[in-house]
Amino acid sequence: MRTGDQSADLAIAEVRLTPILIADPPLLNTQGVHQPYTPRLIIEVVTADGTTGVGETYGDTRYLDLAAPLAKALPGHAVSDLNGLFTLAERVCGDPAEVSDSVDVGGLRGVQTADKLRLSVISGFEVACLDALGKTLGLPVHALLGGKVRDAVDYSAYLFYRFAAHPDGQGEADDWGAALDPEGVVAQARRFADTYGFGSFKLKGGVFPPDQEIAAVRALAAAFPGKPLRLDPNGAWSVETSLRVARELGDVLEYLEDPASTTERMAQVAAGTSVPLATNMCVTTFAEIPEAFTRGAVQVVLSDHHYWGGLRHTQQLAAICRTYGVGLSMHSNTHLGISLAAMTHVAATVPNLDYACDSHYPWQTEDVITERHAFTEGRLTVSDAPGLGVELDRDALKALHRRWLDDDGTMRDRDDAAAMRKADPQWRTPSVPRW
Numbered sequence: 417m418r419t420g421d422q423s424a425d426l427a428i429a430e431v432r433l434t435p436i437l438i439a440d441p442p443l444l445n446t447q448g449v450h451q452p453y454t455p456r457l458i459i460e461v462v463t464a465d466g467t468t469g470v471g472e473t474y475g476d477t478r479y480l481d482l483a484a485p486l487a488k489a490l491p492g493h494a495v496s497d498l499n500g501l502f503t504l505a506e507r508v509c510g511d512p513a514e515v516s517d518s519v520d521v522g523g524l525r526g527v528q529t530a531d532k533l534r535l536s537v538i539s540g541f542e543v544a545c546l547d548a549l550g551k552t553l554g555l556p557v558h559a560l561l562g563g564k565v566r567d568a569v570d571y572s573a574y575l576f577y578r579f580a581a582h583p584d585g586q587g588e589a590d591d592w593g594a595a596l597d598p599e600g601v602v603a604q605a606r607r608f609a610d611t612y613g614f615g616s617f618k619l620k621g622g623v624f625p626p627d628q629e630i631a632a633v634r635a636l637a638a639a640f641p642g643k644p645l646r647l648d649p650n651g652a653w654s655v656e657t658s659l660r661v662a663r664e665l666g667d668v669l670e671y672l673e674d675p676a677s678t679t680e681r682m683a684q685v686a687a688g689t690s691v692p693l694a695t696n697m698c699v700t701t702f703a704e705i706p707e708a709f710t711r712g713a714v715q716v717v718l719s720d721h722h723y724w725g726g727l728r729h730t731q732q733l734a735a736i737c738r739t740y741g742v743g744l745s746m747h748s749n750t751h752l753g754i755s756l757a758a759m760t761h762v763a764a765t766v767p768n769l770d771y772a773c774d775s776h777y778p779w780q781t782e783d784v785i786t787e788r789h790a791f792t793e794g795r796l797t798v799s800d801a802p803g804l805g806v807e808l809d810r811d812a813l814k815a816l817h818r819r820w821l822d823d824d825g826t827m828r829d830r831d832d833a834a835a836m837r838k839a840d841p842q843w844r845t846p847s848v849p850r851w
């Protein structure tokens with residue numbers, strides 16, 4: 417690696433795509449339960465003078481299908497030409513075969529569109545290019561994005577109802593036990609607080625009838641007085657139910673996340689409550705912003721560099737939110753340390769990141785980096801090392817890729833409803849509003 421070399425050859429010589437399967441605990445959401453293993457894609461770009469940058473994104477088949485032509489077209493393209501990366505992707509990626517208007521379970525992030533799939537793929541390449549560029553120039557990614565405005569980024573505990581073990585007995589065992597009632601949720605929160613120092617808590621809801629989830633949030637409020645709390649049923653409730661929950665929990669919620677699906681329903685809920693509404697479902701693209709913001713349907717947007725199209729798009733989203741006086745938080749779903757590094761770099765550059773970011777990372781026991789990120793007092797220190805500041809663990813990558821190769825295809829596309837059918841053969845993705 418040549419650092420600080422202004423005359424380095426930034427042209428991409430090689431791109432490596434490695435699909436992997438990573439262990440995921442039996443976490444519950446409104447669609448079902450997480451699979452024992454979930455797909456991710458690790459992207460490496462190697463410059464002509466041998467610097468390697470790494471990126472990470474979704475690894476389901478439809479993402480792999482778009483990543484392959486982009487990887488093939490990239491050699492010769494400069495890692496510094498990030499605008500050109502988007503143009504190239506539009507030209508070579510084509511339209512994905514399978515796009516539906518159903519909610520994408522790989523992150524429960526609103527409807528699927530061809531653009532969103534493409535942007536999710538580009539984001540992994542953008543991060544890899546920025547990592548390579550930073551390593552070449554001897555600069556951290558946050559410096560390439562304009563510089564950090566904070567030295568540490570706050571994260572929130574991401575609480576889930578969960579089974580003790582996967583219904584089919586597969587997957588990696590852990591010692592968290594089941595969390596299916598308020599006591600279980602509080603015990604989980606306690607462990608998150610003690611181990612990582614998190615000072616705010618989000619409960620993934622939409623799993624049990626609302627009164628049970630209200631009881632769980634009340635129990636959290638009693639156990640952690642004054643701490644910011646969030647509840648996210650992923651659009652499972654009607655407008656009436658959303659308003660009832662907002663009334664009952666208004667005194668303890670920092671925000672209510674996607675209580676109802678669609679901008680229309682969110683606008684109706686927002687009109688009837690002063691509890692801020694957050695979303696990572698009805699505002700997930702720039703095109704969805706005007707209607708939602710002008711109607712006051714959401715007060716907080718959860719950014720996510722994966723599906724917004726990278727770190728620079730996240731900064732653009734932040735600027736629009738600032739303009740409209742809408743708050744900004746950060747969404748997460750099952751991801752590894754490369755993505756957490758990218759999230760932390762961009763979060764460090766956004767002045768109006770008003771809330772602690774979500775991260776699934778504590779639930780992930782496997783990683784492809786040599787040194788895992790460590791939360792202290794619920795925060796991650798922003799790395800000043802060149803690039804992302806992480807190093808790929810090639811042995812781990814190989815082993816997780818081996819798992820992907822050995823899989824018969826059942827785990828290669830995340831399907832929480834199918835995973836739930838192992839426990840309940842009649843289970844179908846619930847239609848919304850569910851309650």
Ligand SMILES: O=C([O-])C(=O)C[C@H](O)[C@@H](O)C(=O)[O-]
Nearest residue numbers: 445523524696747748749750
């Ligand atoms: O709405 C959210 O915050 C998410 O969808 C985050 C995650 O994808 C989560 O719900 C999950 O993985 O079950």
Ligand SMILES: [Mg+2]
Nearest residue numbers: 648673674696
């Ligand atoms: Mg959400």
